Amino acid sequence: MPSYEEDLSEFERRDAQVLGISTDQVFTNEAWAKSMGGLSFPLLSDHWPHGYVAALYGVLRGESGQCERAIFVVDKQGKVAYVDIHDIGEQPPTDRIMQALDRIQQGAGAGANAPH
Template identity: 25%
Template structure:
């Protein structure tokens, strides 16, 4: 798997559904450059089982992300129309109605491939014909992108393993803390706790106060 941390996030333009009901063309994360952090996450497919719990959970916490100047953007290899249909379906019928953040359509599979979360891959058969082996779906990848467009955190789960939205918020808090104070965040750091200076003395001081 590619490690994108420290690198510019792969760019793209594609269809997406925004505001829960509007299909737009040429959606790009570049609109957030210099303005917002981005939590960009992939999920396997619309109209499934674990996926709606994640997308709804992100929406339930959207005000917390907005307080932190973070845009949340989802993506799967489904079409924009499939996204739109799912967004019109009531939650008690397996839908995600009420989700308002953008959901990207990656029908070409190239966005998932460039972020290296595609479960399958392109190949050739014995006659030289293009084939696709594996699942044309994305693993549960999540990427925290800073205002300069650089990936600062990534995590990828297998398809059955749902993610923690609280952990996504914690990592946002940690990044913003280090940017503001110039200190690093130790194990299990949470917002409201102090950091430590990246020196031997700083580590010793932290350990003496916390152990």
């Protein structure tokens, strides 16, 4: 998550909002963000009901109650446009996320100019 802090201007340029979400409690998220020197984007708690959102997205590890390390890019209509689920110890590649955001913008631009 801290690496996304470095790329916030690129996310903003693509009209994207970065959010972090975990099954940890709010105070745990706050302490973790503080230990990282603070973050400029929201960290959300999916603690109660435990892992509800993670389960809906198919990334809740049933045996541990933790989330998979996953990235979802959701367009403004609420459609999931990109999914990256990978090993908990790996950092997701930011370039693929940016490519997904670029595709969304290109699609929106094409739709805006299409005849009605």
